[in-house]
Amino acid sequence: MKKLLAILLILGAGATFANEQNLVMVRSPAKAAHVMDVLKETVLEYGYQTAHVQRCDGGMAEFHYKSDFYRVVFFGKIEEVRAVLQRHPEMSPYLPLKIAVVAENEGTVLASVDPRSLAPMFPDDPELQVQLARWYNDIRAMLNEMRDLKNPK
Amino acid sequence: MKYMSLLLLFLSLASHAAPDGKALYEEKCSVCHSYRGEGGIGLPLTKEILSQISDDYIGRTIRVGRPGRIMPSFNTLSDAQVGAIIRYIRSWSGKPGPVFKAIKSKGNVARGKPLYKKHCVRCHGQDGSGEGPGTGVTQSRERSFMVMPAALNNPGFQQSASDAMIHDIVLSGRKVGGMPSFKSKLTDQEIADVVAYVRTLEPPAPKQGMEEWRGKPAYIMESPYDFETTVENVKQALTGANFRIFPPRYLEQGLTDEFSVNTRQISIRFCNFKELYHLLNIDPRLGTVLPCRINVIERDGKVLVISANVAQLATLFNNQELSEVGVLMEEIILSVMEEATL
Numbered sequence: 365m366k367k368l369l370a371i372l373l374i375l376g377a378g379a380t381f382a383n384e385q386n387l388v389m390v391r392s393p394a395k396a397a398h399v400m401d402v403l404k405e406t407v408l409e410y411g412y413q414t415a416h417v418q419r420c421d422g423g424m425a426e427f428h429y430k431s432d433f434y435r436v437v438f439f440g441k442i443e444e445v446r447a448v449l450q451r452h453p454e455m456s457p458y459l460p461l462k463i464a465v466v467a468e469n470e471g472t473v474l475a476s477v478d479p480r481s482l483a484p485m486f487p488d489d490p491e492l493q494v495q496l497a498r499w500y501n502d503i504r505a506m507l508n509e510m511r512d513l514k515n516p517k
Numbered sequence: 518m519k520y521m522s523l524l525l526l527f528l529s530l531a532s533h534a535a536p537d538g539k540a541l542y543e544e545k546c547s548v549c550h551s552y553r554g555e556g557g558i559g560l561p562l563t564k565e566i567l568s569q570i571s572d573d574y575i576g577r578t579i580r581v582g583r584p585g586r587i588m589p590s591f592n593t594l595s596d597a598q599v600g601a602i603i604r605y606i607r608s609w610s611g612k613p614g615p616v617f618k619a620i621k622s623k624g625n626v627a628r629g630k631p632l633y634k635k636h637c638v639r640c641h642g643q644d645g646s647g648e649g650p651g652t653g654v655t656q657s658r659e660r661s662f663m664v665m666p667a668a669l670n671n672p673g674f675q676q677s678a679s680d681a682m683i684h685d686i687v688l689s690g691r692k693v694g695g696m697p698s699f700k701s702k703l704t705d706q707e708i709a710d711v712v713a714y715v716r717t718l719e720p721p722a723p724k725q726g727m728e729e730w731r732g733k734p735a736y737i738m739e740s741p742y743d744f745e746t747t748v749e750n751v752k753q754a755l756t757g758a759n760f761r762i763f764p765p766r767y768l769e770q771g772l773t774d775e776f777s778v779n780t781r782q783i784s785i786r787f788c789n790f791k792e793l794y795h796l797l798n799i800d801p802r803l804g805t806v807l808p809c810r811i812n813v814i815e816r817d818g819k820v821l822v823i824s825a826n827v828a829q830l831a832t833l834f835n836n837q838e839l840s841e842v843g844v845l846m847e848e849i850i851l852s853v854m855e856e857a858t859l
Contacts (some may be wrong), residue, residue, distance in 0.1 A: 385832035386800060387834065389548040391557075391801070393552075413773075414771065416771045420804055420807060423788065423790060423793075434804060436804050436808075438771070440721075441772070442769060442773040442777075446779075449814075453737070453814050453821055456735070456768060456782070457734075458660050458734070458822060458825065459768065459813060460768075460772060462806075463647075463806075464803075466804060468551075469551075473548060473557065473558070473801070473802075475805045476805055484732075
C-alpha cells in the first residue's frame, strides 16, 4: 500500500503541472554567483553529485560576445545513470541532469528540462516513468529552495 | 485504505482553500514576467499595457497561452486561481482593467487588407507573426522597445483578444512597444476593417523534423568502426561543420571516482559561439539543453553514435523561432553522424 501511495504521489505531483510547461523554472531574488554556490550544496543535500559546471558566458566572452552570468550545472547519481543507460542508451544525451543558472537584472533565473517531458517517448517502461517523475520532484524541490534564497548580508 | 482516505481528504481540502494570487503569481508567472511585471523572458506587464487589456483577455491568455511564443498554457488552473492572479496583478496599480464589449466588429476584410499592409506590416509582419524590430528585456540582446509587436496570427491571441480590445489599442497606440496611435490616421470604420482582416490571419504551418526520427528521444547510428576511430571521426566531422570542440568527457565523469568511470562512453561537446549567441537571444532558456554533444557508446560489441533529437527537443520551449532552428540543427547533426559512421 505504501508503495502504491508513493507512486500515486509522484505521478500525482506530475499531473498538476503536466500541461503547463516542459521546462521547470524559477526566479530567485539572489545574485547568480550566490545562487550557483548554494545550488551546488543543495544538489549534494539531495543525494546527487555535481559532475561539472559549464561556463557558457566564459565561452562566449572568449569570442567577444557579451553575456551575463550563464552557467549550466550537470548532476546525477551514478547508480541511476547506469541503470537507465543500461536499458536506454538513447537517454544518454539527457544525462547527467542539468540546471541552467542565468543572471537577469539583479536576480537569477534557473531552468531545467522537465524530465517527465521525455516520458511519452518511453511508453513501455513504467520504471523509467517513475524515475523521470522522481527526478522532476527533486529538481522542482531544489529550484523551489533557490526561489526562496536571499542574498547574504 | 486508511492512508487512501487521508490522502483524498487532504487533496479535497487543498483544492477548496481560497487561492492566494500573490503566491500563484510568484510560482507560475514571476519567472518570466518578474516579481511585479518588470518583464524578462516574458512580456513586461507595465501600467500602460495593463490599462489596455481586460481581465477577460488576461484570463484567456493564462488559459490558452501563446503557442510558439514562449507563454505556456496554464489550463489546469481553476477559475478561482486565475481570478486570484488577475486580482493580484491589478493590485499593483489599484485600478480595474477596461471592460470591452464582446460584440463582433462589423468590418470589411477586403477593405482592411490594404490598410493592414500600409500601416501594420512593418512591425506585425505580412502574416501577422510580429517579427518586427525590437523586443524582449532579457539577457544582452539589442532592443529598440521593451515589447515585441504582438503576434496577431497566434491562435492564443486570436482566442484572447476581443474585437473591441484590438480596436481600442489601434486607436490609442502603445508607447512601450513603439506602436503609434491611429486616431488621426484611420476612421472608426477603417479600424473595424483592419480588425476584420486581422481575424483572417493564420499562423504558418510549423516546420517539423524528419519523419523517421519524429517522436524519438535521440538519433542513434551504429558505427562500423571501433570505438576510438568513431570518436575521431565524430570530431573530424564536427570540425568540418565549423564547430568548436571542447575536451571530451566521459559520460560518468564527475559522478564517480576516476577508477570506476566507464571509459567506453564518451561525450563529444561542441559549439558554434556565433550561433549560440544568436540562439540565446531567441531564447535564454536554451542553456537547459546545452552544450550540443554527440555521445559515442560501446556496448555488447557495438559502437553507437547518439545525439539528442534536437528537432524534438526544441519543441519543449514553445518558441516557434527556436523550433525552426531545431529542424535546421537536425540536418547538421545527422549529416555529422552519417559522415562519422560512413
